[in-house]
Amino acid sequence: MDIDNLVRENIKRLKPYTSARDQFEKGILLDANENGLGSVVESKLELNRYPDPKHKEIKIHLSKITGAKSENLFIGVGSDEIIDLMIRIFCEPTVDNLLILEPTYGMYKVSADINNVHAISANLSPDFQIDFAEIDSKIKSNTKLIFLCSPNNPTGNLLRVDDIRKLCQYQKSIIVVDEAYIDFTPEGSVLELIGEHTNLVVMRTLSKAWGLAGIRAGYCAADPLIINYLYKVKAPYNLNKLTGRTIISALNNKEQMEKFRFIIVEERKRFVNAISNLPGVIKIFPSDANFLLVKFSDANTVFNKLIEKNIIIRNRSNMLGLENCLRITIGNKSENDQLINALKEIL
């Protein structure tokens, strides 16, 4: 598949900014107007110097964790940065469009809107899987990106791997699979398919199971051609040194992430058992993530009464097909206990 054909002409022509640290990292560095005296904040990280624009050290660690080669990896300021970059690389504003499968994560459409790119909305099937007939009826010749979310936010379910593989045969679009929650069900990942499909991009984040939403770090795996475009278009020093160092510490402590996963999955089961028979709970959707989508007989009342008790969950009732549904993040044991007790009182 000719990926270059899908890239915007101005991006193909773009001569990227050559940053000082791209060319030289060692020596008497008088090339970047940094402060040679040091930094007002003492740190072994030499914060007076710009960070590595190519993320070489971080990618070595990420390679070990993911099994993907460095040349197949890009690191972003959260996966939200990658969503935006993908749109900027492939979608010509007001001309091209992208496809989203609803209900899903809201940033795909927001990023599209910011970039003046039309986000075509197609429905997931009633069990929140890929509906090919629906996609075929909505997709256009200039649909450059199809965003999939697996496990999907806010429904919580994995998409079927075979369906994603089948969608990758749609040779006129890049298939972006957002695996933000995959650490909670790693066996459902499609990362290994990137070797088979040049149009597949798999995004992940450290904001969920790794517990690092505060540092803003996400990554994607894809064909090196797409990775090169991401490096071409990103801000020269997108990832700061403090974030970079924290990513490496995190990746060296995968056991802790796995402990978190175990506890959160156990707590999710406990939570389901505790609320499933409460009056007013209509349905708890199966979840492969760290949250649950729950349908209530009166979601707005439950939502507002929880706020009165200082418990904040997410009201998804206004989303397509999610009438009376609330999304509940699984917290720590004490938070979950307080929510269970509050729901018992309210219902």
Ligand SMILES: Cc1ncc(COP(=O)(O)O)c(C=O)c1O
């Ligand atoms: C499906 C999905 N993708 C991406 C993100 C954003 O991830 P990040 O914090 O890496 O920008 C979120 C955050 O909630 C999400 O739910």
